Amino acid sequence: xxxxxxxxxxxxxxxxxxxxxxxxxxxxxxxxxxxxxxxxxxxxxxxxxxxxxxxxxxxxxxxxxxxxxxxxxxxxxxxxxxxxxxxxxxxxxxxxxxxxxxxxxxxxxxxxxxx
Amino acid sequence: xxxxxxxxxxxxxxxxxxxxxxxxxxxxxxxxxxxxxxxxxxxxxxxxxxxxxxxxxxxxxxxxxxxxxxxxxxxxxxxxxxxxxxxxxxxxxxxxxxxxxxxxxxxxxxxx
Numbered sequence: 001x002x003x004x005x006x007x008x009x010x011x012x013x014x015x016x017x018x019x020x021x022x023x024x025x026x027x028x029x030x031x032x033x034x035x036x037x038x039x040x041x042x043x044x045x046x047x048x049x050x051x052x053x054x055x056x057x058x059x060x061x062x063x064x065x066x067x068x069x070x071x072x073x074x075x076x077x078x079x080x081x082x083x084x085x086x087x088x089x090x091x092x093x094x095x096x097x098x099x100x101x102x103x104x105x106x107x108x109x110x111x112x113x114x115x
Numbered sequence: 116x117x118x119x120x121x122x123x124x125x126x127x128x129x130x131x132x133x134x135x136x137x138x139x140x141x142x143x144x145x146x147x148x149x150x151x152x153x154x155x156x157x158x159x160x161x162x163x164x165x166x167x168x169x170x171x172x173x174x175x176x177x178x179x180x181x182x183x184x185x186x187x188x189x190x191x192x193x194x195x196x197x198x199x200x201x202x203x204x205x206x207x208x209x210x211x212x213x214x215x216x217x218x219x220x221x222x223x224x225x226x227x
Contacts (some may be wrong), residue, residue, distance in 0.1 A: 004158075006158075023216075033214070033215075034214075035150050037217075042218060042220070043153075043159065043215075043217040044216030045213070045215065045216070046219075050215065055213070056213045056214070058214075059214065091158045091159070093158075093159075093215075098213075100145070100146070100147045100206040100207065101147055101164070101166075102163035103149070104161065104215060105162065106159045106160065106161075107157035107158050107162060108156075108157050108158045109155045109157075109158050112184060
């Protein structure tokens with residue numbers, strides 16, 4: 001079984017450009033979670049999506065960041081007008097169900113560098 | 116999520132058992148105890164989870180104290196590939212299905 005696939009693995013953008021990060025969950029998983037890991041810091045939750053719906057975006061910055069999980073295709077995390085502080089590793093996870101008993105399965109992340 | 120406390124780092128010798136402790140004195144009766152690890156340059160990897168009883172799987176064992184205020188992740192024979200940051204995370208019903216709250220974790224170093 002293929003795991004959670006994230007691409008690109010590395011992404012370089014200049015300040016002011018847009019960054020699009022893609023995440024394909026494991027087969028049969030309809031719940032997707034995005035986390036961000038800033039340099040020398042721990043992982044922080046950003047957003048939780050189910051197919052076509054945003055369930056919890058309490059960790060998303062209020063501006064420039066958006067996420068979607070369409071009926072067909074991967075989940076996308078979009079960052080508009082990137083700034084240096086957006087440089088981080090962005091991880092996606094998926095699970096087949098919700099609940100405190102459910103593990104989340106992570107991809108290997110996209111490392112975003114802002115010049 | 117309730118708070119967990121872990122040592123910042125631990126060292127182990129290869130092929131010896133490793134016991135990684137986690138304190139969670141404010142745990143509630145419905146909180147599950149999850150462990151993840153993150154190898155260098157990789158995403159977090161689920162290791163094991165439990166509620167009250169000890170748990171075993173192919174990767175590790177989880178020993179949960181009777182009062183549930185602490186738990187220990189046990190790697191039975193450490194290998195160099197087990198060098199990683201290990202995170203102990205509590206998941207509560209108020210936050211069901213949503214976020215994992217990662218603390219600082221324990222950085223495990225394995226010496227050959």
